[in-house]
Amino acid sequence: xxxxxxxxxxxxxxxxxxxxxxxxxxxxxxxxxxxxxxxxxxxxxxxxxxxxxxxxxxxxxxxxxxxxxxxxxxxxxxxxxxxxxxxxxxxxxxxxxxxxxxxxxxxxxxxxxxxxxxxxxxxxxxxxxxxxxxxxxxxxxxxxxxxxxxxxxxxxxxxxxxxxxxxxxxxxxxxxxxxxxxxxxxxxxxxxxxxxxxxxxxxxxxxxxxxxxxxxxxxxxxxxxxxxxxxxxxxxxxxxxxxxxxxxxxxxxxxxxxxxxxxxxxxxx
Amino acid sequence: xxxxxxxxxxxxxxxxxxxxxxxxxxxxxxxxxxxxxxxxxxxxxxxxxxxxxxxxxxxxxxxxxxxxxxxxxxxxxxxxxxxxxxxxxxxxxxxxxxxxxxxxxxxxxxxxxxxxxxxxxxxxxxxxxxxxxxxxxxxxxxxxxxxxxxxxxxxxxxxxxxxxxxxxxxxxxxxxxxxxxxxxxxxxxxxxxxxxxxxxxxxxxxxxxxxxxxxxxxxxxxxxxxxxxxxxxxxxxxxxxxxxxxxxxxxxxxxxxxxxxxxxxxxxx
DNA sequence: TCATCCATGTCGGAT
DNA sequence: ATCCGACGTGGATGA
Numbered sequence: 001x002x003x004x005x006x007x008x009x010x011x012x013x014x015x016x017x018x019x020x021x022x023x024x025x026x027x028x029x030x031x032x033x034x035x036x037x038x039x040x041x042x043x044x045x046x047x048x049x050x051x052x053x054x055x056x057x058x059x060x061x062x063x064x065x066x067x068x069x070x071x072x073x074x075x076x077x078x079x080x081x082x083x084x085x086x087x088x089x090x091x092x093x094x095x096x097x098x099x100x101x102x103x104x105x106x107x108x109x110x111x112x113x114x115x116x117x118x119x120x121x122x123x124x125x126x127x128x129x130x131x132x133x134x135x136x137x138x139x140x141x142x143x144x145x146x147x148x149x150x151x152x153x154x155x156x157x158x159x160x161x162x163x164x165x166x167x168x169x170x171x172x173x174x175x176x177x178x179x180x181x182x183x184x185x186x187x188x189x190x191x192x193x194x195x196x197x198x199x200x201x202x203x204x205x206x207x208x209x210x211x212x213x214x215x216x217x218x219x220x221x222x223x224x225x226x227x228x229x230x231x232x233x234x235x236x237x238x239x240x241x242x243x244x245x246x247x248x249x250x251x252x253x254x255x256x257x258x259x260x261x262x263x264x265x266x267x268x269x
Numbered sequence: 270x271x272x273x274x275x276x277x278x279x280x281x282x283x284x285x286x287x288x289x290x291x292x293x294x295x296x297x298x299x300x301x302x303x304x305x306x307x308x309x310x311x312x313x314x315x316x317x318x319x320x321x322x323x324x325x326x327x328x329x330x331x332x333x334x335x336x337x338x339x340x341x342x343x344x345x346x347x348x349x350x351x352x353x354x355x356x357x358x359x360x361x362x363x364x365x366x367x368x369x370x371x372x373x374x375x376x377x378x379x380x381x382x383x384x385x386x387x388x389x390x391x392x393x394x395x396x397x398x399x400x401x402x403x404x405x406x407x408x409x410x411x412x413x414x415x416x417x418x419x420x421x422x423x424x425x426x427x428x429x430x431x432x433x434x435x436x437x438x439x440x441x442x443x444x445x446x447x448x449x450x451x452x453x454x455x456x457x458x459x460x461x462x463x464x465x466x467x468x469x470x471x472x473x474x475x476x477x478x479x480x481x482x483x484x485x486x487x488x489x490x491x492x493x494x495x496x497x498x499x500x501x502x503x504x505x506x507x508x509x510x511x512x513x514x515x516x517x518x519x520x521x522x523x524x525x526x527x528x529x530x531x532x533x534x535x536x537x538x
Numbered sequence: 539t540c541a542t543c544c545a546t547g548t549c550g551g552a553t
Numbered sequence: 554a555t556c557c558g559a560c561g562t563g564g565a566t567g568a
Binding site: 167 | 371
Binding site for chain 3: 042043044099101102103104133134135164
């Protein structure tokens with residue numbers, strides 16, 4: 001990791017084009033080549049670039065230019081005064097990162113508490129049902145009316161989400177009309193018929209809701225169901241460890257790192 | 270700006286809950302209180318927090334704990350070994366950030382090249398037309414059929430975007446049915462009647478398009494129009510300067526900053 | 539590679 | 554304060 005504090009201009013060109021006028025910023029260059037440029041306020045960097053393929057660095061009399069290129073983009077940092085330019089040792093970090101409270105977990109919890117939340121007459125079929133135009137979070141079956149139940153899960157539902165369900169409805173109804181039986185193949189025990197998609201029930205299930213969503217639901221024949229917050233306390237683990245870390249560094253213990261006074265000035269790799 | 274390299278655990282709790290196991294990370298604490306924690310690879314931080322209200326910091330024999338709180342969230346950083354902990358002077362940065370190639374600029378360009386792109390019979394009325402359920406990028410008028418033209422602009426259109434137009438159509442048709450004349454108030458020279466929204470024309474205008482979008486458009490009576498890339502070279506400026514910067518620092522010139530050897534160890538504010 | 543969808547999304551603008 | 558939509562969205566996942 002290289003850390004630079006510099007009076008600089010930044011020009012990005014690629015998917016878009018940005019120019020950041022001269023000022024003092026903090027620049028990080030990570031071990032994998034990632035470049036991140038931060039101003040003094042705010043969570044998001046003004047500029048950044050991942051998947052860097054090559055670095056060019058040269059002095060121009062007045063300016064020290066750093067040019068990072070990826071496949072289709074480039075980031076030019078024109079430094080007028082690099083106040084700080086230090087490198088820290090490359091350190092691996094394969095620690096677990098556990099994230100609780102994702103929509104995925106909410107979805108999984110609902111699959112396990114299906115009757116309780118959606119009623120006795122509805123049975124759970126599967127998660128991530130491919131409609132032909134995106135995947136619907138939960139697919140159920142209304143045993144009374146013999147219809148599919150399409151359920152979109154959100155933590156906080158907004159009006160736009162109603163249309164996401166309508167999109168899934170259009171897709172499965174299209175499959176039903178066009179007799180595309182392939183859509184049934186993904187259902188585990190396949191004793192269902194295509195006709196269940198003729199007029200599917202639609203549900204938007206969320207923990208909380210923006211104003212006007214219930215109204216929007218009503219107007220479009222979508223049922224709104226509140227999931228509550230119980231799912232947050234009964235989640236499947238979600239740990240993710242980085243696997244690619246040892247590409248960039250060998251194992252190091254923090255105690256082996258140089259103390260501040262010398263490590264910060266190790267300007268060599 | 271404070272920069273910490275530390276062997277630490279991180280626990281976030283708020284909208285979600287995350288736990289990052291022990292490892293060596295880089296921690297930034299910006300002048301506005303923003304906290305950002307980066308691992309050795311990747312563009313995005315593992316943890317972050319903006320709008321910080323208070324910091325708590327205490328030693329626990331073994332560990333040095335930093336606790337940042339915002340209104341509804343908190344971020345606990347448990348440090349086992351702070352290898353680096355330096356503060357850089359607070360520096361203002363009110364420089365312009367200019368972003369070229371935004372949808373906003375594409376929208377503005379289309380408003381200036383309306384006939385050329387959408388045809389002679391269509392006239393431009395306004396941008397950001399409030400439909401009652403979200404704002405439609407462009408509102409035009411078909412002088413032949415005497416209908417409103419609702420246009421959604423995208424750089425790259427995907428199938429979901431078709432439904433965004435349908436949503437605006439539903440909203441304005443609802444206004445027409447319910448005789449809500451208020452929707453006309455936002456039109457500059459208001460010699461239009463509510464009936465123009467009875468059966469509006471729908472257009473999705475984009476520079477490029479994902480596979481299947483034209484098909485989706487056809488099925489829902491939406492016309493797809495390709496905008497080309499010309500707009501990228503004829504844009505209105507989009508500069509944004511930070512206004513709140515001087516809250517956090519007074520003006521400083523890079524040349525006034527301490528050279529590396531001393532500034533990094535200025536551990537006082 | 540492309541398409542889709544989530545995100546502790548963040549951010550800016552408008553109501 | 555909330556709602557709304559864009560973003561150089563990034564990142565993961567499945568086809």
